[in-house]
Amino acid sequence: MTISRRKLIKAAGVGAAALAIPTKARAAKKTLRILQWNHFVPGYDKWFNNEYIKEWGQANDTDVTVDNVGIPALNPTAAAEVSAKQGHDLYMFLAPRPDYEDDVIDHRELYEECEKKYGKPVDLAIKSTFNPKTKKYFAFSDSYVPDPVNYRGDLFKEVGGSVDTWEDVRKYGKMIKDKTGIPVGIGQAAELDTAMAMRAVLYSWGGSEQDTHGNIVLQSKNTVEAVKFVKALYTETMSPEVLSWDPSSNNRAMLAGKASVVLNAISITREGENKQMPIVDNIYLAKAMKGPVRRMGTEHVMSCYVIWKFAANIEGAKKFLVDYIGNFRRAFDASEYYNFPCWPKQVPDLKEALAKDVKGKPAGKYNVIGDAIEWAANVGYPGYANAAIGEIFATWVINTMFAKASTGAMSPEDAVKEADEKCKAIVKKWKERKLL
Numbered sequence: 001m002t003i004s005r006r007k008l009i010k011a012a013g014v015g016a017a018a019l020a021i022p023t024k025a026r027a028a029k030k031t032l033r034i035l036q037w038n039h040f041v042p043g044y045d046k047w048f049n050n051e052y053i054k055e056w057g058q059a060n061d062t063d064v065t066v067d068n069v070g071i072p073a074l075n076p077t078a079a080a081e082v083s084a085k086q087g088h089d090l091y092m093f094l095a096p097r098p099d100y101e102d103d104v105i106d107h108r109e110l111y112e113e114c115e116k117k118y119g120k121p122v123d124l125a126i127k128s129t130f131n132p133k134t135k136k137y138f139a140f141s142d143s144y145v146p147d148p149v150n151y152r153g154d155l156f157k158e159v160g161g162s163v164d165t166w167e168d169v170r171k172y173g174k175m176i177k178d179k180t181g182i183p184v185g186i187g188q189a190a191e192l193d194t195a196m197a198m199r200a201v202l203y204s205w206g207g208s209e210q211d212t213h214g215n216i217v218l219q220s221k222n223t224v225e226a227v228k229f230v231k232a233l234y235t236e237t238m239s240p241e242v243l244s245w246d247p248s249s250n251n252r253a254m255l256a257g258k259a260s261v262v263l264n265a266i267s268i269t270r271e272g273e274n275k276q277m278p279i280v281d282n283i284y285l286a287k288a289m290k291g292p293v294r295r296m297g298t299e300h301v302m303s304c305y306v307i308w309k310f311a312a313n314i315e316g317a318k319k320f321l322v323d324y325i326g327n328f329r330r331a332f333d334a335s336e337y338y339n340f341p342c343w344p345k346q347v348p349d350l351k352e353a354l355a356k357d358v359k360g361k362p363a364g365k366y367n368v369i370g371d372a373i374e375w376a377a378n379v380g381y382p383g384y385a386n387a388a389i390g391e392i393f394a395t396w397v398i399n400t401m402f403a404k405a406s407t408g409a410m411s412p413e414d415a416v417k418e419a420d421e422k423c424k425a426i427v428k429k430w431k432e433r434k435l436l
Contacts, residue, residue: 040267047334096385146372147300185259204291219420
């Protein structure tokens, strides 16, 4: 049977007309795109990616996708998204990026909503995400990660030493290296862990990039003394490998038995425990070390989520973060106590949980980080993490200052002077942009 061309056109017209009849439209399912790092505790990503986002997505009629990237990819990927004015709805940084303030929404209402529901956040979160000049919250922090000392208890015992002060590390670290060949492993490279470790030294010596009002005060006697100390520490206890480390190098070195001391989160000990590595029982933890002025470290990681102004689902991203804080106890458990809450009431039994941990040996290994909030400083201490501080951090100005002096490329005094000048130039730029 054949159909004439006229009948075919007529039939097609009827079909088109039928399709054009108004019907109750089904709304397209919402989407939410998240970018964050490859967590150093794999169990966290397993929970977040395979369990939590699916539960939340189902409850909120939203398809949620997560793209995990390595630490080195975080900053260039963010820069590409800002340049293109498109990308993820929710973007996680591991340190404050206040230099993106003009590209993100004001996250104030998230803080206000969470405070209503979950109580007050720790001051560390506010200092890391709020601009006192513009009164804008340029990010939202859900968690911070303590940065304790990881050290080989067996090696320090052999030389009759302890780890309480920076001078202890220099003295006993040298003895261990002379005896065993195993060096201290504290980064001197252009990477995240070095940036945190060098600030721990700087703050412990009473130095800082800025004062409470945001004035650059890096060039000081205290800073020069801190740089001189690290130069001696590098010369006496370390190996040149630390000059080219990446954020996972200290993890690998400690677990391979190639470092006596590193500054790192508990990802080192957790990996050793989960992989049943014999060395892990000899890796002890200690609080941030004491310097001549104070005992202070930084957080190892400061989780800073941002919602871009150009995000496709701003409202969904906001709701996701507020709900996530409401479920933070699960995140704390999934991270094996790596992610500490910025909203303390969400994990009220934090110290008890650490004390009851069954993996760590010797028993009670993780108790030392229970009061980490008391010795963890924000990037930009004693001021806020403003746009200038963000750029100083992201361009490794402080890392370079220490490394140049450690290797003899510059004298400590000249390295400090150069870094101070760089900091002041960065501040000038951001003041012209009205963000300082």
